[in-house]
Amino acid sequence: MNELAIIARNITKKYKLYDKPIDRLKDSFTFTKKSKFSKEFYALNDINFEIKKGESVGIIGKNGSGKSTLLKIITGVLQPTSGSMEVNGHISAILELGAGFNPEYTGMQNIYLSGTIMGYSREEMEQKIPEIIEFADIGDFIHQPVKNYSSGMYVRLAFAVAISVDPEILIVDEALSVGDIRFQQKCLRKIEELKKDKTILFVSHDLLQLNKFCDRLIWINEGNLISDGEPDEVSKQYQAFMAGSSLDNYSEDEVEEADEDEQSNDIDSIDSSVQIFGDNKAIIKGISMFNAQRKKIYQAKMGDKVTISIKVKYFEKVNQPIIGFSIKDRIGNIVTQTNTFVLEQSIKNPNVDKSYIYNFGFTIPPLKRGTYTISPAVASGTQLEHTQHCWIHDALIIKIDDMQEHDLEGYMVLNNVSFETIKG
Incomplete structure (x- = not known):
C-alpha cells in the first residue's frame, strides 16, 4: 500500500511571454530552439516534495510565487512542462473563488455540475444535497444564479460541495479569507475533523492559522521551493524574508x-x-x-x-x-x-x-x-x-x-464570573 498521497518530481511549468501580440504569430513560424520573439517565464522550477496520507500541509509564498499553479497541477487542471505529479486518492479542491461554477446556473444546478466534474452521478449528488444545503446555509439563494452571490456565499457553497464528496485529499486555496467569522470558524472546525483521516493542502497568508492546522509548511518563491519543514521554523524564515532580511x-x-x-x-x-x-x-x-x-x-x-x-x-x-x-x-x-x-x-x-x-x-x-x-x-x-x-x-x-485549580481550553481566564439560576 502506498503511504504517499502526493509525489512531485522535478515539476516545472514554463510559459512564453510576448511583448506584442504579433510576436506570438511570428514565434509560431520559428523552428529554432530559442525564439527571439518570446522570453521564458518559469511559474514553477524543478519542484520536488512528498506528502504522506493523512498529513496536513500548508503552502505559503507571496502573491505570484507559483502556489496556485502548483495546486492546479496537483488537481490536473494544468499539466507541467516537465516532471511528474503522482496523486493517490480522490481530490476535492476549492482553487479559486467559485472555480468550477457556471455563473449563469443556480446554486442547485452548480451542485450537480460540480458532482459531474468530480465523477458522481446525479442520483449520488441528490443524496448529498441536504447536507450541502445545510452546511452552506445560504437559504433561498440556492435557487438563484451564482452570478448574484456575494463572495462569502460563493465560498459557502464551494466549501460545502467540496467536503460533501468525502475526498481523500482536500485542497483549500485562500477560500477562508472571505465570508463572515461564524462560517470561517465552522469551516475550520470541519477541517479539524477531516484532519483525522484526510490529506489536506491549505494555502493561506495567515501564518498563525497554518501553524495551528498544519504538520508542515512548504514555502515557494518565484517558482522555487525555498523551504519545507516544521511550521514554526518555516514561518519564521518567511517572516524574515518578507521583512527584507534572512533568518x-x-x-x-x-x-x-x-x-x-x-x-x-x-x-x-x-x-x-x-x-x-x-x-x-x-x-x-x-x-x-x-x-x-x-x-x-x-x-x-x-x-x-x-x-x-x-x-x-x-x-x-x-x-x-x-x-x-x-x-x-x-x-x-x-x-x-x-x-x-x-x-x-x-x-x-x-x-x-x-x-x-x-x-x-x-x-x-x-x-x-x-x-x-x-x-x-x-x-x-x-x-x-x-x-x-x-x-x-x-x-x-x-x-x-493563573491560580486556577482546573485547566480549561483557550488563552484567557474569565474572572469575576457571576452565575444565576432563574426558575422558569
Whole structure:
C-alpha cells in the first residue's frame, strides 16, 4: 500500500511571454530552439516534495510565487512542462473563488455540475444535497444564479460541495479569507475533523492559522521551493524574508558594548540559540522582566504589575524607531502584542553607537497557566508599512501561573464570573 498521497518530481511549468501580440504569430513560424520573439517565464522550477496520507500541509509564498499553479497541477487542471505529479486518492479542491461554477446556473444546478466534474452521478449528488444545503446555509439563494452571490456565499457553497464528496485529499486555496467569522470558524472546525483521516493542502497568508492546522509548511518563491519543514521554523524564515532580511542565529560578536549603567547591567543578554532577522541598523542586546520592586523575574501570575525592559543599540541612524514585543504561547500563536507606535509614544532619534533601555510597564492579563515567550522588535515606519531593523524570536521565556485549580481550553481566564439560576 502506498503511504504517499502526493509525489512531485522535478515539476516545472514554463510559459512564453510576448511583448506584442504579433510576436506570438511570428514565434509560431520559428523552428529554432530559442525564439527571439518570446522570453521564458518559469511559474514553477524543478519542484520536488512528498506528502504522506493523512498529513496536513500548508503552502505559503507571496502573491505570484507559483502556489496556485502548483495546486492546479496537483488537481490536473494544468499539466507541467516537465516532471511528474503522482496523486493517490480522490481530490476535492476549492482553487479559486467559485472555480468550477457556471455563473449563469443556480446554486442547485452548480451542485450537480460540480458532482459531474468530480465523477458522481446525479442520483449520488441528490443524496448529498441536504447536507450541502445545510452546511452552506445560504437559504433561498440556492435557487438563484451564482452570478448574484456575494463572495462569502460563493465560498459557502464551494466549501460545502467540496467536503460533501468525502475526498481523500482536500485542497483549500485562500477560500477562508472571505465570508463572515461564524462560517470561517465552522469551516475550520470541519477541517479539524477531516484532519483525522484526510490529506489536506491549505494555502493561506495567515501564518498563525497554518501553524495551528498544519504538520508542515512548504514555502515557494518565484517558482522555487525555498523551504519545507516544521511550521514554526518555516514561518519564521518567511517572516524574515518578507521583512527584507534572512533568518540568522543571534551573534554577540555583532554587538559592541557601550557605556553601561546599573539598570543596563541587570538586563539579561540574548541567548545565542535564538533566531534574529532585520537589517541590523539596530540590534536588541537584552531583554528581561521585572516586578514592581525592580526584581528580575521569570514567572508571574495574573494581575501582577511587571515591566519588560528591552535594551537596544543603534549602529546606523534610525528616525523615530518603533519598539515593541509579542507574547506567544508554546506553539507560536501570538497571544498579545504592543509597540510604541500604537501606544502613540514617539521616540526621539537615538544616537548612533549608543544603547538605550525601553521599559514597558503593564499588568499581566488573565492568561492561562503555562509557558510563554516574548519576541522583541525594533522597526521604523508605521504599523502597516515599516522596515524591520531587528526582530528576535522567543528571546525571553516566562511562566504564567493563573491560580486556577482546573485547566480549561483557550488563552484567557474569565474572572469575576457571576452565575444565576432563574426558575422558569
